[in-house]
Structure formats: C-alpha cells, structure tokens
Amino acid sequence: MTIDVSGQLAFYRQFVFRIVAAQVVCGLAIVLGMLVFKGAHAAYSALVGAAIGVIPSFYLARRMFRPSAEPSARGAVRNIYMAESLKILLTVALFVIALLALKVDFLVVVLTYIAIMAVHWLALLFPEHRPRPAAK
Numbered sequence: 001m002t003i004d005v006s007g008q009l010a011f012y013r014q015f016v017f018r019i020v021a022a023q024v025v026c027g028l029a030i031v032l033g034m035l036v037f038k039g040a041h042a043a044y045s046a047l048v049g050a051a052i053g054v055i056p057s058f059y060l061a062r063r064m065f066r067p068s069a070e071p072s073a074r075g076a077v078r079n080i081y082m083a084e085s086l087k088i089l090l091t092v093a094l095f096v097i098a099l100l101a102l103k104v105d106f107l108v109v110v111l112t113y114i115a116i117m118a119v120h121w122l123a124l125l126f127p128e129h130r131p132r133p134a135a136k
Contacts, residue, residue, distance in 0.1 A: 009065065016061045023054050023119045030112050038108075045108035052094040052109065053116030056087040 027050025035043035063083035098104055 013065045019120055019123045020057050020061050023057055023116045026119045027054055027116055030115060042108050045104040046112040048098050048104050049109035049112030050116055053113045056090045060087040
C-alpha cells in the first residue's frame with residue numbers, strides 16, 4: 001500500500017521556506033539598522049552574520065525536500081541527518097572564513113547570527129503563522 005504524501009510535503013516545504021524568507025528579512029533589517037546607526041563596517045559585519053545563518057538554512061531546506069534516491073522512511077531520515085550534519089559543517093566553515101579572511105566585527109557577526117537563528121526558533125512558537133494544509 002502506498003500513501004500519497006505529496007500534499008503534505010508541499011505544505012511543509014512552504015512552511016520551511018517561509019522561515020528562510022523571514023530569516024532573510026530579519027537579516028536585511030539588521031543590516032539596514034546597523035548601516036543607519038553604527039556605520040558601514042557594522043552593516044558589513046551584520047551582513048556576514050546574516051549570511052552565515054541564512055545560507056546553511058537555505059541549504060538544509062533545499063536538501064530536505066529534494067527527491068531521495070531511497071524513498072523509504074529510513075532513507076528520508078538518513079537524508080535529514082546528513083543534511084543537518086552538512087549544515088553544521090557549512091556553518092562552522094563560514095564562521096572560520098569570516099574570522100580569518102574578512103575584516104568583521106566578531107560581536108556583530110555573532111549577534112546577527114543569533115538573531116537569524118532566533119527567527120527559526122520563534123517561528124515554531126507561533127502556530128497561527130504556519131501554513132495550513134488544504135481541506136479535502
């Protein structure tokens with residue numbers, strides 16, 4: 001027996017990509033605020049911190065919803081664990097690059113990154129903003 005989950009998959013894909021979009025908006029708001037109140041260097045540092053948060057989140061969202069070579073539940077779980085592991089490695093690599101290769105204010109980078117991650121955590125607390133599956 002096969003179960004068609006394509007509607008549910010689209011429902012959750014929409015929710016996840018809305019979170020990533022909210023992270024982008026939050027990051028841009030922080031960058032603009034830094035530009036206005038603290039100057040170009042702080043805005044640049046905030047942009048780097050936002051990118052460190054958004055790029056791995058976008059990667060994870062894309063990876064989680066791509067078709068799996070192994071369509072079983074075990075394959076799906078393996079794909080999620082692998083994607084999350086690679087997201088963590090990507091985040092660490094981006095922080096290392098930011099610290100070693102870019103002239104940024106580390107505190108601004110980290111605080112902006114935390115704000116971007118908070119968007120994800122807070123989105124899960126507000127069910128009224130979650131997409132709803134279509135009624136059948």
